[in-house]
Each structure stands twice: as structure tokens, then as C-alpha cells.
Amino acid sequence: MSWDHAQGLADKHSNSNNGLFVRLANDRDKVVGVFVGEPFARETHWTGERYEECIGTGCSYCKEGKRPNLRVLMNFYLPVEKELKIIEGGTIWFKDLLKARDKYGLTTWMFEVERHGDSGNAKTTYSLLPEEKLSAEQIKEIGALKLHDLAKSVSGGSDFNTYDKGETIEARTASQFVSRLKALPREAVDVFLEKFGISRVREVKASQEQVANTFIERLEAKYCHTQAESKGEVDPFA
Numbered sequence: 001m002s003w004d005h006a007q008g009l010a011d012k013h014s015n016s017n018n019g020l021f022v023r024l025a026n027d028r029d030k031v032v033g034v035f036v037g038e039p040f041a042r043e044t045h046w047t048g049e050r051y052e053e054c055i056g057t058g059c060s061y062c063k064e065g066k067r068p069n070l071r072v073l074m075n076f077y078l079p080v081e082k083e084l085k086i087i088e089g090g091t092i093w094f095k096d097l098l099k100a101r102d103k104y105g106l107t108t109w110m111f112e113v114e115r116h117g118d119s120g121n122a123k124t125t126y127s128l129l130p131e132e133k134l135s136a137e138q139i140k141e142i143g144a145l146k147l148h149d150l151a152k153s154v155s156g157g158s159d160f161n162t163y164d165k166g167e168t169i170e171a172r173t174a175s176q177f178v179s180r181l182k183a184l185p186r187e188a189v190d191v192f193l194e195k196f197g198i199s200r201v202r203e204v205k206a207s208q209e210q211v212a213n214t215f216i217e218r219l220e221a222k223y224c225h226t227q228a229e230s231k232g233e234v235d236p237f238a
């Protein structure tokens with residue numbers, strides 16, 4: 001990675017608190033923007049700590065019987081902030097995007113993406129609605145953008161996600177967090193990573209250790225509760 005490229009990324013990060021990826025962390029969180037360029041699709045496996053690329057033939061996760069998930073990335077321009085970000089979604093989200101593309105065209109419309117589902121809800125969905133037609137000026141603005149290299153943005157996540165250095169938590173703490181999170185559904189882990197804007201559990205900042213700990217406790221409470229409910233069990237101590 002060249003110094004200029006690194007400098008560019010560092011500037012981008014200091015200009016935005018949320019990093020490069022659009023994050024909709026809570027129910028009803030929404031964002032309005034323009035999908036730009038080509039999608040980058042990949043099949044991934046959730047390892048309990050991060051998404052690993054499925055390499056197809058010979059993939060060790062597939063051999064263990066784990067099914068890969070589709071993840072699709074797109075460049076996403078925020079007209080108000082005049083900022084180019086990356087948005088990522090799963091299969092259903094991408095099918096909606098294809099429909100929007102057929103019906104409206106992605107190059108002439110801005111869309112609103114809204115989250116439906118509380119933080120931690122495994123059934124969270126995202127709606128996609130046309131917001132407004134782009135003006136000729138906006139189309140020109142977007143045409144001049146230098147798009148993010150989507151493949152690079154997920155290759156280990158390192159180019160983008162480790163920029164905000166700061167001390168990270170100790171390895172021992174990280175592995176404790178990992179084993180607690182591994183006991184929860186994958187969605188809970190996604191929520192955790194989203195919350196802290198990281199792609200690996202060990203990237204939690206030392207300064208946020210307490211916050212992270214409390215957050216995991218909340219997830220544990222939430223998911224244990226949900227599991228008991230779905231089994232129709234009665235908690236005799238409730």
C-alpha cells in the first residue's frame with residue numbers, strides 16, 4: 001500500500017466517525033444515497049469471529065458442512081455529506097437492489113435504505129425505496145468520483161479497518177469475548193462488530209473494554225431470553 005493511498009484513507013477516517021462502511025446499527029436507522037458502479041459479490045463463512053471467504057472447491061468450512069452466505073458490496077454515495085462509502089448486504093437485500101435497478105435505474109435515482117429490526121434481532125431486514133431523482137449536476141458529480149476498490153476493502157479488512165489504531169484489548173480478554181460471543185447466534189456477533197465498527201473481535205479498543213463487556217452481557221441476556229421463549233419454557237425464577 002502506497003503512502004499516498006494510506007494518507008488518503010487516513011484523511012477519510014478522520015473526516016468520518018463511522019469509517020468507510022455504511023452502518024445501520026439500530027431499528028429504523030436509515031441512509032439515503034446512490035448506488036454506484038458494479039457490485040462485488042463474495043461467498044463467506046462466519047467463523048464465529050469474522051467472515052472468511054469461501055474458496056469453493058476444497059473449502060474447509062464447506063467440508064465441515066457449513067453453508068456459505070452471499071455478501072454483496074456496492075459503492076454508495078451520500079449526496080448530502082458528499083461522501084463515498086461502501087454498503088454491504090445479503091441475498092434478500094441484493095434481490096431488492098436488482099428490482100430497484102430494473103424499475104428505476106441506479107444511475108438516475110437515490111434510494112433510502114432502512115433497517116427493520118432492533119440491534120440483536122436475527123430477523124432484521126432492510127427496505128429499499130426510491131427517494132428522489134438525481135439532478136444533472138449530481139449525476140455529473142457522481143461520474144467524477146473515484147470508486148473504492150471493493151475487493152480490497154474486504155481482503156482481510158486490514159486496509160480500511162485497522163487505521164483507527166489506538167491500543168486494542170489484550171489477547172486474553174479478546175479470547176474471553178470470542179468464546180462468549182461464539183455461544184450466541186451469529187447475528188449477535190454481527191451486531192457486536194457493527195456496534196464497535198470492527199471486523200474482528202480482537203480489534204476492540206482497550207478504552208472500550210468495559211463498554212464491550214456490558215454490551216456482550218446485554219446480548220447474552222437478550223438471546224438467552226429469546227431461546228427460552230421460543231422453546232416455550234417457563235423460567236421458574238422469573
Ligand SMILES: [Zn+2]
Nearest residue numbers: 054059061062
Ligand atoms: Zn466454503
